[in-house]
Amino acid sequence: MxxxxxxxxxxxxxxxxxxxxxxxxxxxxxxxxxxxxxxxxxxxxxxxxxxxxxxxxAILKSDRVYLALHKPEGYVTSCDHPGEKIVLDLVKSDRRLFPVGRLDKESTGLLLLTDDGRIHHRLSHPSFDHEKEYDVTVAKPLTPGVLKKLARGVAIQGKQTRPAQVKKLSANRFLIILQEGRNRQIRRMVGKVGHTVQHLKRIRVAHIQLGKLKKGSWRHLTPQERRQLLELVT
Structure with a gap:
């Protein structure tokens, strides 16, 4: 415009x-x-x-597109990997959409897509500290000490991760809320405390919930979700 x-x-x-x-x-x-x-x-x-x-x-009325997708396993968020299945193949749109942030190939869950450059650039930047919530299953039972280490933060490539909110759901399953987005961060954090991730699903980005959206399905954000999303970058 x-x-x-x-x-x-x-x-x-x-x-x-x-x-x-x-x-x-x-x-x-x-x-x-x-x-x-x-x-x-x-x-x-x-x-x-x-x-x-x-x-x-003050938000200009426009026809910008804001979508929530439930990314399945086996799809990548980048278009720079020839031969891979990409998340944009799951959405039928004539717009040039961009994923907001990353979600690695093996992971599932909420991924935002938009043609709004402001949202894409600001929320994708690692320094932008909106919350992201994940449901994580590991291969063996978790001890209280391991959960405390994850909550305090661990060193990855010489740099400490920020403190996180961690809640145990079962013997080998927990929720974690991060305010940063380093590459494969949860998998690397879990590896640092002697565990291996079996399943990783993102269930929330800021105020937007994955809810009951099925794998491979997508929806438009509600007017309230769009408004709150735009408020994040102002």
């Missing part, structure tokens, strides 16, 4: 009329990418800039 004047953006987003938008800008109630803007005629790019009024995101 082409850049447009800030007051036109506010009007197109349904916040107010253009004239009222000019007033909001002049009195300092509008921010762009976290910076207060008071100059009329400031240009914004609807695809990349984050506009807020009184701290609340």
């Amino acid at each position: 082409k850049p447009m004047r800030l007051q036109k953006f506010l009007s197109a987003a349904g916040v107010c009329s253009r004239r009222k938008g000019e007033t909001l800008i002049q009195v300092g109630r509008v921010t762009v990418n976290g910076e207060r803007v008071t100059t009329l005629g400031t240009q914004v790019d609807p695809d990349t800039d984050q506009v807020s009024v009184d701290g609340k995101p």
